[in-house]
Amino acid sequence: MSIFNMFDGYSAEDLTSIFIMQGFSGLSLFAVFLLMALGLAIIFGQMKVINMAHGEFLTIGAYTTVFLSDLVTNYIPDFTQYYFIFAILAAFLVAYIVGYIVELLLVSRLYKRPLDTLLATWGVSMIIRQLLRFIFGAREDSAVMPDWLMGSWTPTDTIDIPINGLFLFSMAIIMTIIVFILLFKSRWGLRVRATVQNRTMANAVGINSKQVDRTSFAIGCGIAGIAGAAFTTIGSVSPSAGSLYIVDTFIVVVFGGAGSLIGTILSAFSIAQAQSILEFFLSGVLAKVFVLLIIVGILMIRPQGLVANKIRK
Amino acid sequence: MNSFLNNKITGNKTETISLLILALVLVVCFPLIFDAFRLNMVGKYLSLAFAAVGLVLCWGYGGILSLGQGVFWGLGGYAMAAFLKLEAAVNIAHEAGTDQIKALSTVGLPDFMDWNQITELPYIWYPFKSFPITLLMMIGLPGIVAFIIGTAMFRRRVSGVYFAIITQALCWIMEILFVTRQGWTGGINGITDLRTCLGWDIRTISAQYVLYFITVLLLLICIIIGKIVLRTKFGKLLIATRDMEDRVRFSGYDVASIKVFIFTLAGIISAIGGAMFVFNVGFMSPKLVTIEPSIYMVIFCALGGRNSLIGAVYGTLIVCFGRTFFSEEFPALWMLLMGSIFILVTLVFPRGVAGIVEDYGKPLLARISDRKVDAKEIKPIK
Amino acid sequence: MSLKEYILEISDLTVSFDGFKAVNQVALYVEKGSIHVVIGPNGAGKTTLLDLICGKTRPTEGKIQFMGHDITHMLEQDIVKVGVGRKFQTPSIYPTLTVFENLEVSYPRGRNVFGALTFKRDQEVIGRIHEIANMIFLDKLLDTPGELLSHGQKQWLEIGMLLIADPQLLLLDEPVAGMSVDERVQTGKLLNKICKERSVLIIEHDMNFVREIAHTVTVLHQGSVLAEGPMEFVERNEKVIEVYLGE
Numbered sequence: 001m002s003i004f005n006m007f008d009g010y011s012a013e014d015l016t017s018i019f020i021m022q023g024f025s026g027l028s029l030f031a032v033f034l035l036m037a038l039g040l041a042i043i044f045g046q047m048k049v050i051n052m053a054h055g056e057f058l059t060i061g062a063y064t065t066v067f068l069s070d071l072v073t074n075y076i077p078d079f080t081q082y083y084f085i086f087a088i089l090a091a092f093l094v095a096y097i098v099g100y101i102v103e104l105l106l107v108s109r110l111y112k113r114p115l116d117t118l119l120a121t122w123g124v125s126m127i128i129r130q131l132l133r134f135i136f137g138a139r140e141d142s143a144v145m146p147d148w149l150m151g152s153w154t155p156t157d158t159i160d161i162p163i164n165g166l167f168l169f170s171m172a173i174i175m176t177i178i179v180f181i182l183l184f185k186s187r188w189g190l191r192v193r194a195t196v197q198n199r200t201m202a203n204a205v206g207i208n209s210k211q212v213d214r215t216s217f218a219i220g221c222g223i224a225g226i227a228g229a230a231f232t233t234i235g236s237v238s239p240s241a242g243s244l245y246i247v248d249t250f251i252v253v254v255f256g257g258a259g260s261l262i263g264t265i266l267s268a269f270s271i272a273q274a275q276s277i278l279e280f281f282l283s284g285v286l287a288k289v290f291v292l293l294i295i296v297g298i299l300m301i302r303p304q305g306l307v308a309n310k311i312r313k
Numbered sequence: 314m315n316s317f318l319n320n321k322i323t324g325n326k327t328e329t330i331s332l333l334i335l336a337l338v339l340v341v342c343f344p345l346i347f348d349a350f351r352l353n354m355v356g357k358y359l360s361l362a363f364a365a366v367g368l369v370l371c372w373g374y375g376g377i378l379s380l381g382q383g384v385f386w387g388l389g390g391y392a393m394a395a396f397l398k399l400e401a402a403v404n405i406a407h408e409a410g411t412d413q414i415k416a417l418s419t420v421g422l423p424d425f426m427d428w429n430q431i432t433e434l435p436y437i438w439y440p441f442k443s444f445p446i447t448l449l450m451m452i453g454l455p456g457i458v459a460f461i462i463g464t465a466m467f468r469r470r471v472s473g474v475y476f477a478i479i480t481q482a483l484c485w486i487m488e489i490l491f492v493t494r495q496g497w498t499g500g501i502n503g504i505t506d507l508r509t510c511l512g513w514d515i516r517t518i519s520a521q522y523v524l525y526f527i528t529v530l531l532l533l534i535c536i537i538i539g540k541i542v543l544r545t546k547f548g549k550l551l552i553a554t555r556d557m558e559d560r561v562r563f564s565g566y567d568v569a570s571i572k573v574f575i576f577t578l579a580g581i582i583s584a585i586g587g588a589m590f591v592f593n594v595g596f597m598s599p600k601l602v603t604i605e606p607s608i609y610m611v612i613f614c615a616l617g618g619r620n621s622l623i624g625a626v627y628g629t630l631i632v633c634f635g636r637t638f639f640s641e642e643f644p645a646l647w648m649l650l651m652g653s654i655f656i657l658v659t660l661v662f663p664r665g666v667a668g669i670v671e672d673y674g675k676p677l678l679a680r681i682s683d684r685k686v687d688a689k690e691i692k693p694i695k
Numbered sequence: 696m697s698l699k700e701y702i703l704e705i706s707d708l709t710v711s712f713d714g715f716k717a718v719n720q721v722a723l724y725v726e727k728g729s730i731h732v733v734i735g736p737n738g739a740g741k742t743t744l745l746d747l748i749c750g751k752t753r754p755t756e757g758k759i760q761f762m763g764h765d766i767t768h769m770l771e772q773d774i775v776k777v778g779v780g781r782k783f784q785t786p787s788i789y790p791t792l793t794v795f796e797n798l799e800v801s802y803p804r805g806r807n808v809f810g811a812l813t814f815k816r817d818q819e820v821i822g823r824i825h826e827i828a829n830m831i832f833l834d835k836l837l838d839t840p841g842e843l844l845s846h847g848q849k850q851w852l853e854i855g856m857l858l859i860a861d862p863q864l865l866l867l868d869e870p871v872a873g874m875s876v877d878e879r880v881q882t883g884k885l886l887n888k889i890c891k892e893r894s895v896l897i898i899e900h901d902m903n904f905v906r907e908i909a910h911t912v913t914v915l916h917q918g919s920v921l922a923e924g925p926m927e928f929v930e931r932n933e934k935v936i937e938v939y940l941g942e
Contacts, residue, residue, distance in 0.1 A: 050474050109660060114474050115378045116659040119615060122608060123655025130648035247485055247604065250478045285489050292486050296479055303471045547811035549800050553789040560787040560853075563749060564801045565775035565860060574808045 017158035026276035028165045028234075031172035033268035035230055036245050037252040038179050039223035041264045044253050046183075046196050047216055049107055050118040053125035054249060055242030057221040060098060060128070061091035061228025062143075062237040063136055069143035069232075081146045088229045095225025098128075100218040107217060108210065125243060132239040142236035149233055164233040171230045175223065180261060182219070192216050196259075255295050257305025266306055271295065327675070328623075332536070335623050339529045349518045356525040356593040358633035359532055361386075363586025365613035365625035366532070367579030370539050372611070373619035374548070375575045376555030377472070381480030382583050382610045384487045385455035387602030389584025391491070391498065392451040394597035395441035397507040397515075398423045404509060423504070429496035437497065444511060451588045452581050459580030463573035470569075472558075484604050491599040503598030507591065515592055528589045535582045536622045542578070543622075551575055583610075612651075615658045618667025627666050700727045702864055702894045703748070708757035710747060717743045719918035721757075725864065725911075730886060730895045732905050732926075735915035736939050741898045742784060744915065745866045748896075749781040750774045762863060776806075780857035784868040784898075786849035790842035794833050794852060797841050798824045801856035823859060830888070831855035832881060847878040851885070858889065865889065867897045871904055883907050902940070914939060 036058065043051045065087040072083040102124055110117040145164070152162045183189040194202040195209045202209050228242065235241075256267030271291060278287035299305070343355050364382045371377045403421045422434060440446045462483065466476055491498045499505070507515070514520055542548055554561045554571050562568045591597050600606075609632065617628025632654070639647035662668055703725040710718045718740040725731045733741050746752040748759055750771040759767045766774050775781075789797050802823065805814035828834040831851040836844065844852060850870055857865055870886070871879050879901075886895060886908055899905050905912065905926060912929045914921040916939065922932045929935055 048474075050477075106656060106660065113659070113663075115372075115477065116663070118378070118474065118477060119611065120656050120659040123652040123659075126648050126652035126655065130645060130652070133648075134645065247478075247481055251482060254475060254478055283493075285493050289486050289489050292482050296482060299475070299479060300465050300469045300471065303469050303475060542812065545812050546799065546805050546814035546816075547808065549789075549792055549796050550811050552791060553800050556789050556791060557787050559751070559783070560789070560856075561800075562771050563751075563775055563781045563783075564856065565772050565803060565806055567770075567772050567807070570808050571811075 013158060017156070020159055021161065024161055024165065026273045027169055029276055030269050030272035031165075031169040032231075033248065033252050033272050034172045034265060035168070035175060035227035036224070036249040037256075037264050037268055038175055039220040039227065040249050040253050041220075041256075041261055042179070042183070042192075042216055042223070043220035044250070045258045045260070045264065046192055047213060047220075048114060048258070049111070049217065050114055050121065050250075051107075051217075051220070052118055052121040052246060053102070053128060054121075054221075054224055055244070055246040056125045056128040056132075057095045057099060057224035057242070058228040058231065058245065059132060059237065059239060059242035060095050061225030062232050062241065063132060063141070063228075064091040064094045064225065065229040065232045066136075066141045066143045066237055073144050080144060081148070084146055084149070084229075087143070088226055091225040091229035092222040093225075095228070096218045096222035099221025100214060102221070103214045103217040108213065111213070125246075129239045129243065136239065138239060140236040140238045143232040145233060167233055168230055171226075175226060176261075176265065179223065183261065188212075188215065251292070251295055255299065255305055257307040260305070260307040263305055263307030270306075327678075328540070331623050332533075332540075335536075335626060336529075336533060339533075339626075340526070344522070344525070349521055352525050353521045353593060354637065355630070356521070356528045357590060358630055359525075359528050359626070360586045360590035360593055361610065361613065361633065362532060362626045362629035363535060363589070364583040364610040365617060365629050366535050366539060366622055367582035368610060368614040369617075369619060369622050369625045370542070370551075370582070371575045371579035372614060373621075374543060374551045374555065375572060377572055377576060378477045378611070379480045379576065379579070380477045380604070380607050380611065381484040381487075382579070383484055383602040383604075383607035384480075385459055385580035386583040386587040386590075386606075386610070387487065387491070387597075387599075388455040388458060388587065389451050390587030390591045390597045390601070391504065392441065392447060392454055392584075393588035393591045394504040394507060395438060396444060396447035397510055397591065398504045399438070399441055400510065401506060401508045423499070424506070425499040425502070425504075426496055429500075431496040435497055451584060455580045455584035455587075456577055459577040460573060463576040464569070467569040467572040467576075481604055481607070484602065484607050488599055488603045491602065498599070501599060503596060503600070505596040505598075507595045510592070516595060521593070524589075524592045528593065531585055531589060532626065535585065536626075539582075539622045542575075547571070547574075612655060612658065616654060616665050618665030620664065621667030624665055624667030624670075631666070701725060702727045702762055703896070704760040705748070706758050706760075708744075708747060708759065709755050710743060710752060711755045716918050718747060718754075721915070721918070721920055723913060723920070725894055725896055727894055728890055728892075729910040730890050730897065730908050731911045731913065732897045732899055732909040733913050733915055734899060734902075734905060734939065735921070738917075739915040740918040741915055742868055743918075745781065745868055745896070745898065748774075749779055749866060751781075772806075775860065775862070778861075778863035779866065780860060780862035780864070781866045782850075782853050782857055782868055782870060784872070786846065786853050788841040788844075788849050788852050788856070791840060793838050793840055794828065794844070795824060795837040797852055798827055798855060798859050801859050803860040827855045827859045830858065831885065847874040847882075850874065851882070854885070854889075863893050865893060865895045867895060869898055869900065871899065871901055879904060 039057070040051065040054050043049050043054065065084075068083055068087045068090055072079050102121075106120055106124065107117060110120060149164050149167055152160050153166065154160050183192065191202070191207050191212045194205075194207060195212045199209050202212075231237075231241075252268050252271060253264055255271065256263030256265070274294070275287055275291050278290055282290065302308075339359070344352060347355060364386045367385075368379065368382060371379060399421065402423045406421055422431070426434075440450050462480075466479065471479065492501050494500075509515060515524065543551070550561060550566065550571055554568055558568055561571070587597075590601075613629040613632055614625050615628070616632060617624030617626065632651075635650065636647060639650065658665060664671070701724045703723070705721060705723040708718055708721040708723075709716060721740075721744065723744075733744065735741055743752060747754050748766075750766070750769060754767060757767070758765065761774075761777060761779060764777050766777065766779070769777075789800065792800065799816065799820065802820055804820070805811045824837075825834065828837055831854060833844075833848060833852060833855065836848070841849065841852065850873070854865075854867070854870065871882050874882060883904065886897075889895060897908075909926050911924065912926050913923045914929055914932070914935050921938065922929050922935050930940065
């Protein structure tokens with residue numbers, strides 16, 4: 001197919017529809033990346049902890065949703081329409097608690113050895129994956145979707161946008177806003193930023209920096225849990241589902257510039273768009289390779305990522 | 314010999330002894346204990362130990378954690394596999410007789426190329442027609458790749474976690490490329506069914522014994538090279554760079570070139586292991602160069618003791634034996650155990666097996682030798 | 696005195712971090728063979744000034760000239776090679792290496808990879824290490840790992856690591872911080888010995904120490920030079936008293 005005749009055979013109306021739908025598929029990918037990266041933007045971006053088990057917290061959130069969905073369909077079928085809202089909260093809570101425990105037992109002892117955190121959390125991810133396999137089995141599970149998430153939105157005859165995609169996108173936007181408010185407007189966010197910038201001073205002014213670390217890590221994990229719940233709307237879950245995303249997620253955060261939430265958003269957007277545009281021309285996997293290579297190249301020129309503050313060391 | 318080891322290579326007695334013990338275990342004990350099948354398995358494990366030895370140099374001493382050692386290990390392996398595959402293809406053609414083979418495929422073309430409708434040998438396969446050039450490629454290819462990656466990263470001062478994550482991404486890129494370029498690499502199956510090397514059948518039991526000893530020999534040589542490098546001023550500079558990079562830079566050194574050198578050396582050592590793996594098992598597969606095997610290589614090194622070249626070998630053997638044992642008996646438990654090893658080795662035993670041996674073994678040794686000294690001293694008095 | 700000879704000439708030096716000018720239009724001349732001290736309140740830009748000279752931070756504007764070389768945009772290691780040595784505020788030594796090895800690693804031969812691999816510890820090297828160790832009062836501790844030294848000894852070791860490379864200009868960031876009174880006196884003697892053959896640019900907060908050793912003092916305030924001259928002269932400057940020294 002050559003670039004000159006690749007539009008042949010389509011009417012102008014068809015083309016508009018294709019572009020809108022193709023553009024939306026890029027936006028869905030953006031939502032996926034963003035949801036995954038938000039938790040990590042706190043854990044890695046702010047705290048500089050390399051949490052290789054981040055994907056597993058996503059899986060935990062997803063399984064919480066699946067578990068609730070099974071419970072509801074079996075015992076209180078009337079509730080099927082509404083359970084999802086509670087599932088999101090439950091996913092956050094479960095992931096938060098597991099995250100809290102992991103921080104308490106493990107991560108808190110390794111803050112000064114970032115590369116060791118990487119290995120230790122990799123171990124955590126293996127253990128969580130295996131435990132999930134014990135509990136839920138290795139095969140794929142999926143949650144029952146309430147009716148209002150099914151179907152698609154058809155503003156014209158030729159445009160067809162799935163509702164669950166729209167839902168995922170709005171979740172990503174809402175979560176981003178919440179994280180923004182948490183980090184920059186809340187008391188907790190102030191403490192996190194203070195601790196990140198100068199731990200000794202933060203301790204001196206009465207911030208319990210250990211407690212801040214613990215809740216930050218747990219909140220980051222909780223957000224991953226919510227992402228997991230959101231993911232059940234577009235796909236099924238298996239114990240290793242989350243680990244497939246971990247490299248992507250790290251790249252989004254690193255590429256955006258660790259420590260910058262805006263950078264994370266920009267990076268998720270540009271990587272997602274680049275990938276879905278390239279996928280139109282190349283095969284899926286090669287588009288991935290291409291995007292990865294471009295990112296690695298850009299990171300070599302700008303190791304600090306897209307958005308970075310000039311600081312005085 | 315002993316004093317030569319002491320002076321030139323290891324620098325002290327304890328290290329000489331531990332090197333000799335390792336040699337004893339690998340050269341004498343294992344061949345005596347294990348049958349040919351098990352010994353071949355050990356040979357396979359030891360080919361992985363090369364990567365761990367490389368990691369001790371670049372991570373343990375240089376502070377550069379690479380999550381992409383599988384890339385270099387794999388390149389070495391694929392280079393060797395390519396050569397053996399071409400030889401196998403030519404042999405098959407001869408065995409079948411020219412008439413028959415002409416009807417089936419192009420003479421000397423690897424079977425998977427045939428399956429992928431490739432009718433002529435791709436240019437990148439040409440160097441692997443010759444054994445010397447293959448050997449050169451096996452070391453040169455990963456060496457050059459490591460050099461380029463290292464130069465690009467370290468010149469830009471990409472380090473620590475960022476380096477680790479980027480190397481992990483490279484691993485992923487390599488896997489995708491090797492899986493998707495089926496016609497060139499054999500795709501997801503890899504390069505299989507390797508039989509002879511320069512006419513020597515590598516599948517016979519005697520060949521497997523010989524290959525085991527070659528693997529051991531090369532591994533010991535790599536360890537000794539590592540020890541020699543660490544003994545020089547470069548070795549101290551490497552530690553200095555790990556601990557206080559700015560001080561080294563402001564003492565007039567080009568820190569990037571120090572890192573590039575050790576990263577390249579580690580890559581080449583890994584590659585030799587990859588090549589020996591192909592000899593030992595007779596195939597090469599992209600599953601061996603993905604993200605997970607590369608992380609395993611790091612854990613071999615961490616478990617053995619990240620600052621111990623010899624420990625790396627034991628670390629590899631422990632994990633590999635463990636995996637074989639558990640995956641035969643209780644596969645589910647293995648993941649839990651492995652996960653716990655990752656955690657323990659960072660949290661409780663950051664110096665790994667070598668650290669444990671040093672903490673408990675050395676005092677024991679000292680006590681034994683003290684007794685000897687005591688005995689000697691008492692004698693003249695009597 | 697005849698025409699002054701300057702080893703380091705800094706003109707119009709400015710660096711801005713996101714609009715904040717940590718060093719602003721600074722001009723500074725270090726005389727050959729002198730001890731030049733930079734003082735000033737916290738955040739005056741003293742350490743940034745040293746960072747700019749040794750190449751750790753890149754200036755936004757201005758020029759740094761050292762013994763006829765324009766070192767403004769040189770690589771860090773090349774600046775070292777033309778003869779500038781930098782000691783950091785927190786003593787930066789190699790903790791797991793011994794004092795001897797610390798000095799050996801800093802010895803200016805075998806500075807590229809191949810050179811370092813083939814470096815031989817010959818008599819010349821050993822002699823030089825003993826000489827320097829003697830000078831920095833660590834000749835009895837050559838086999839001690841760096842991390843076991845006291846804070847003051849670490850400071851000396853780092854100075855020794857600079858000296859062994861034979862620089863023409865030493866940049867010392869608070870060399871007597873954390874030292875006992877005795878150590879301070881010894882350091883003063885050491886610096887006086889050093890400046891016979893080379894020049895020294897020091898950042899210091901201890902005014903008594905500055906009075907003892909300084910030939911010239913520059914006062915920095917909010918990134919700019921507030922006053923310059925001999926200590927007795929600077930001490931009486933009203934602006935300096937107001938922003939820094941106090942009554």
